[in-house]
Amino acid sequence: VEGTGPPVRESVEFTRIVAFTDGVFAIAITLLVLSLDVPGDLRGADLHAFLVDAWPQFFAYFLSFAVIGRFWISHHALFSLFHGFDRPLMVLNLVYLSLIVLIPFPTELLGDFGDRSDPVVLYAAVVGTAALLTARLVRDGLRRGLVLPEARGRAERMASGVVTPAVIFYVSIPVAVVNPLAGQLVWLVLLLQWVPGRLRHRP
């Protein structure tokens, strides 16, 4: 909107981008509670049955809280590798955030219709693509010299490490088309990767 600026790379204030990104993460994770909706016509007598039947919604809530929280921790680690940000990376960061912000929508569908293919496919596509964009952010930062020299090794490991969860979520898509529950079980592979990591960290 602001016309043609100089062709040289402008270094926008880093802290504002970080604060904006953290704000978007904080709001997206908090909006998850709105997926736990109380039906307007719920009667007291049906409340207990409603809450018992609502366990898939609680499952979806905590799953997405963990997923967005995990992305935030990653993004946090990612930004600690950078010494600057240019305009194309700001745009890529916004594209990435447009998927993070979308997560409450497939979460609500997953909570309501977890036995159907569509929500599982949509959820896996959004989360898998966001994981891929994390790798893209790191790779673009490396290529444009925005990564701290001493952190290039860690940045490359991060860009590689994020491929596994992206692949797992993409693999779950065709599985979910055949069987929605099986598609969700594929996601558990991520836990298997996470648990040994946790055991290794605790001596």
Add this chain to the structure above:
Amino acid sequence: VEGTGPPVRESVEFTRIVAFTDGVFAIAITLLVLSLDVPGDLRGADLHAFLVDAWPQFFAYFLSFAVIGRFWISHHALFSLFHGFDRPLMVLNLVYLSLIVLIPFPTELLGDFGDRSDPVVLYAAVVGTAALLTARLVRDGLRRGLVLPEARGRAERMASGVVTPAVIFYVSIPVAVVNPLAGQLVWLVLLLQWVPGRLRHRP
């Protein structure tokens, strides 16, 4: 997502964690207003009766505002004792936040169905568990040497002090199963604890 980092404890930027946590608290407390919902089919003639009957919803709104506000003040005091944060504590902090963010949901149920057991039980379970996790955050910080040396005494007092409200909320659960109103009256014990503290503070 970012692969296997070094096994040594990494000190992530403290201020971003604080800002994210404050953001989540600020959003969760503000979303409480959405529990005061105007029915879509409300007619002007029924408005006065609707507002008069809505007092349990206002009670639930102000109760939860006080509860989340109280947790925020505690969390604020808690973070002032720490000189750093490691990955496991970040994860525990997210688990803690997942309960804080959930509070608007039992708040809406409590406002709509305060005469039933389920909302009181759910509310007490969420708030009591969040109080316990506060103690856990402090204890983990102490064990891992993340608490400022000069603040260890205050940290231990905080971890002990948080047990009383947790016990009160857990005790209210079986009481609420028998009588929902009595369960909520148990919570008033917290006020009894708070008021003498206030009097003591004002000489």
Add this chain to the structure above:
Amino acid sequence: VEGTGPPVRESVEFTRIVAFTDGVFAIAITLLVLSLDVPGDLRGADLHAFLVDAWPQFFAYFLSFAVIGRFWISHHALFSLFHGFDRPLMVLNLVYLSLIVLIPFPTELLGDFGDRSDPVVLYAAVVGTAALLTARLVRDGLRRGLVLPEARGRAERMASGVVTPAVIFYVSIPVAVVNPLAGQLVWLVLLLQWVPGRLRHRP
């Protein structure tokens, strides 16, 4: 929750309180857009009539945006007078914020039922009380020595200046009981106070 602290006044980190308060203001003002609700069963053919009839909702949206924005500017000026914050002032600030956060609710009622007394009364009560609490925040800060010495004069003028809008909103309550429209017209007196101030500022 964190047990009995020392009876001496503790100076909690000022910046976190400011950031939390700003966050709550930013969220409350943004949630106003949710009061502009699209009916779920709206048909394309009725869209134009819906939007034409929705002007009271747009009026309520912009009114509340101005009101919350005005409170934020005041709170901003208020905090610039303080050099510290103690626990009782944090609690009072939360009580104040619980009214700011409430504003989207009477806003929605005012947009839907501006021709009825109840929304006007509720709106005026919430906004008038929030204005009074602004004065109370300043007075408590002055009494407890939390105001910067060089700013005591400005603080006293601010505490007096806020009484006028509070009185105007309280006066509009009995007027609105008799005639809702007349109650809202009383609020225009604030504009009369505001405009000459603007003219005086521009030489």
Add this chain to the structure above:
Amino acid sequence: VEGTGPPVRESVEFTRIVAFTDGVFAIAITLLVLSLDVPGDLRGADLHAFLVDAWPQFFAYFLSFAVIGRFWISHHALFSLFHGFDRPLMVLNLVYLSLIVLIPFPTELLGDFGDRSDPVVLYAAVVGTAALLTARLVRDGLRRGLVLPEARGRAERMASGVVTPAVIFYVSIPVAVVNPLAGQLVWLVLLLQWVPGRLRHRP
């Protein structure tokens, strides 16, 4: 509300205004996900058809994410030109934000009724006016000496550069009255302006 201050220009704390503005942008962009609403009475069997038919809502979501993100980048660049902010500019900034915050509302209408004139007209009016107010913010800052001396040239280019998108959105209004789809196609001219800019930036 805080009474008559001194007639001299007061320099309110810049960082708080920036943080508040960023917060409002972050919340407005995140609330866009609420425009993707799952109908309360949706049945599992109709889910697939619902999602296929929901593509205009996804289009509206990503369009508005891009629009608000673009405004944020502009506002970010704008603030980097200023060395201070006075009260009238704070008020103008709030007026500007009241339009940014409104965007989720025409977005929801556009997603539901993109084949009708009203949503296209409303959307273009809100976005075009917000673009004009960006120019106004820059011009007022220049006139009042709030722009950094070394940035005056860039500020003037920004104020001129923002006129083109404003004109495009305003021109689309009469076009949309005749044909809603044609009105939306006018917006694509912005992409034509954007793409050569991108090519020029990449040598």
